[in-house]
Amino acid sequence: MSLFLHPLITLNIWSDDHGIDVFYLLSLFFAFGIWLVFQRYQRASNSAVPFKFSVPEPAEVGWKSFVIDDPTLTSHETNEDLLPSFTIQGRKYITSFDPATGLHIQTYLADGKEEIAQKIEKADEAQLSWRETSFTQRRRVVRSLLKWMVDNQNICAKVACRDTGKTMVDAALGEILTTCSKMEWLIAHGEKTLRPERRCRNTMLAYKTSEVHYEPLGAVAGIVSWNYPLHNAWSPILAALFSGNSIVLKCSENVIWSTSWYIYIIRSCLEACGHDPEIVQLVCCWPEDADALTTSSLIKHITFIGSEEVGRKVAVAATKHLTPVTLELGGKDPAIIMPGTDLNKWVSTWMRGVYQNVGQNCIGIERLIVHRSQYDDLFDIFSQRVTKLRLGSVMAPNDQGYLSPVDCGAMISSARFDALEHLITETEEFGNGVHVEGGKRHKHIYNDKGTYFLPTVIGPVSSDMTIAQKELFAPIALIMPYGTVDEAINIANSTRYGLGASVFGPDQRQCLKVARELECGMVSINDFGVFYVPSFPCSQDLPFGGTKYSGYGRFAGPEGLRSLTNPKAIMVDRWPVFVQTSIPKVLDYPIRSLTTSWEFTAGLVRFLYADGWRSRIRGLITVINASRK
Numbered sequence: 001m002s003l004f005l006h007p008l009i010t011l012n013i014w015s016d017d018h019g020i021d022v023f024y025l026l027s028l029f030f031a032f033g034i035w036l037v038f039q040r041y042q043r044a045s046n047s048a049v050p051f052k053f054s055v056p057e058p059a060e061v062g063w064k065s066f067v068i069d070d071p072t073l074t075s076h077e078t079n080e081d082l083l084p085s086f087t088i089q090g091r092k093y094i095t096s097f098d099p100a101t102g103l104h105i106q107t108y109l110a111d112g113k114e115e116i117a118q119k120i121e122k123a124d125e126a127q128l129s130w131r132e133t134s135f136t137q138r139r140r141v142v143r144s145l146l147k148w149m150v151d152n153q154n155i156c157a158k159v160a161c162r163d164t165g166k167t168m169v170d171a172a173l174g175e176i177l178t179t180c181s182k183m184e185w186l187i188a189h190g191e192k193t194l195r196p197e198r199r200c201r202n203t204m205l206a207y208k209t210s211e212v213h214y215e216p217l218g219a220v221a222g223i224v225s226w227n228y229p230l231h232n233a234w235s236p237i238l239a240a241l242f243s244g245n246s247i248v249l250k251c252s253e254n255v256i257w258s259t260s261w262y263i264y265i266i267r268s269c270l271e272a273c274g275h276d277p278e279i280v281q282l283v284c285c286w287p288e289d290a291d292a293l294t295t296s297s298l299i300k301h302i303t304f305i306g307s308e309e310v311g312r313k314v315a316v317a318a319t320k321h322l323t324p325v326t327l328e329l330g331g332k333d334p335a336i337i338m339p340g341t342d343l344n345k346w347v348s349t350w351m352r353g354v355y356q357n358v359g360q361n362c363i364g365i366e367r368l369i370v371h372r373s374q375y376d377d378l379f380d381i382f383s384q385r386v387t388k389l390r391l392g393s394v395m396a397p398n399d400q401g402y403l404s405p406v407d408c409g410a411m412i413s414s415a416r417f418d419a420l421e422h423l424i425t426e427t428e429e430f431g432n433g434v435h436v437e438g439g440k441r442h443k444h445i446y447n448d449k450g451t452y453f454l455p456t457v458i459g460p461v462s463s464d465m466t467i468a469q470k471e472l473f474a475p476i477a478l479i480m481p482y483g484t485v486d487e488a489i490n491i492a493n494s495t496r497y498g499l500g501a502s503v504f505g506p507d508q509r510q511c512l513k514v515a516r517e518l519e520c521g522m523v524s525i526n527d528f529g530v531f532y533v534p535s536f537p538c539s540q541d542l543p544f545g546g547t548k549y550s551g552y553g554r555f556a557g558p559e560g561l562r563s564l565t566n567p568k569a570i571m572v573d574r575w576p577v578f579v580q581t582s583i584p585k586v587l588d589y590p591i592r593s594l595t596t597s598w599e600f601t602a603g604l605v606r607f608l609y610a611d612g613w614r615s616r617i618r619g620l621i622t623v624i625n626a627s628r629k
Helices: 018-046 113-130 135-151 153-164 168-194 229-242 253-272 308-321 343-359 372-386 417-430 485-492 508-515 557-562 594-609 613-628
Strands: 002-006 009-012 093-097 104-109 197-199 208-216 219-223 246-250 280-283 299-305 325-328 333-337 365-371 435-437 456-459 476-482 500-504 522-525 565-573
Touching: 018 135, 093 253, 104 253, 113 219, 113 246, 113 280, 135 153, 135 168, 135 229, 135 253, 153 168, 153 229, 153 253, 168 229, 168 343, 168 557, 219 229, 229 246, 229 253, 229 557, 253 280, 299 308, 308 325, 333 343, 333 485, 343 365, 343 372, 343 476, 365 372, 365 485, 372 435, 372 456, 372 476, 417 435, 417 456, 476 485, 485 508, 500 508, 508 522, 557 565, 594 613
Parallel strands: 219 246, 219 299, 246 280, 299 325, 333 365, 333 500, 365 476, 456 476, 500 522
Antiparallel strands: 002 009, 093 104, 197 208, 208 565, 435 456
């Protein structure tokens, strides 16, 4: 009678010596029991921790406030009519409002240089204890946040919608899904990425072991844009915390209300897990005070997400203390449509790529590069579709009191509307035959204080047009015809940007060949933007970033996580009792003979690296002879 433990292993229970077999069996059961206890402990120590939180009133559908009587809604600067009853003399304030409705949300006290310095010091002090936490403890924090987000995704999305004017679907795809993907990756692969790793040895140091240890930097900073207030805030925070750092996050004044709440959630989770919430600090200030963060000697790394103009200023300021910077700047992402592509098959993907978040997406498609033979069909398809898109606020209830059914929300403000309309008019006048569908601001019948811009299609557009070179960051599709595939590649590479790109076509091998010719950091084949949210189980496993004027450095994936650490190389002896480095007498100071010492080192080089075993043997003989002199 045998007990099968593995297809290749059996344990005989009955034999001539029953006592020995029973002992082995009991030992096996005992070991299995210990393993079960360990697994239960691991699950308990990694289980999500619930925590209390409050829901802000403006996140409710149909919430009422007063409309800011400002027809432009271009600035969040101090509004004297909206200051709190008690103000601090000489300080500036930030006015927060819903760009889809114009409703006033709240007025905040902006951080000054002194307040920023104090928050940096708090983060730096708190990091000393956080850096000593185990990966198990860090995973538990991330797992708690993941469970909370899945359970509360509805309120998370509504907060983002209220502060940015986006739709619930845009919030689900750009805020919730991507952030959950980030946390899933950290839980599954974060420790593997950051734990010490062995490196290969060379022949000369075969008796040593080399390792790389990824150590926390200290207090790091994240300066992020407004287009995805949840994900742009949580993504650098999660990476910083998992790599053992504290973080000072500077949000845009456009989204201070939502970002404050998202940070409150993270700090509540940290506290519930038994950690100091001071490791996460939120800063919101006006540009003239931002140098207090970018030039601080306590900040050891800066992740910047935003415009090229501001990114340059951050990079220059960081040189004061040689602070490393990761820059994710603008994009002008192309989608090359290969000849013979089924347009109807992919048009929904292109529509989402262009009009997701009303074009306020760094990896959104701005240029559709299509073969001349299919240009008219593509322009007609887009024109018909965009005229059916519904604009509005999802937070303004319909007749039944539920979320309004809208396709596109508001833009963050109307600050760029004049420039966009001027650029579109200039394009129409550039040459004969340019057609525009949409192309202007929209006055909503119910939300007349909202900042809406009509979904737009423009074509045919050529590379020498200004509109083809500038990042629009708006719901505008440029359709650009080409004759040959090489011409399509040249059009795609003709801008100063190089962030993301897409290639669509019936022949995947041909698409891949084109993708290799594109000057950018990321490419999707027959898809849009999936290089940021790849499929399970390797979600978020790819580095995110661009080339040329789209910035440098990477976040996300192993490269992004390790960029927040100091990679320290350590070498130790494999058998210290038996073999350790010693200096041969022929090389010991003072050197007795330059000729002999040279013969020794030259022979050593030949022995280690010569091409062919005969040369290596001659080198070894030279080493031996020189060491005897």
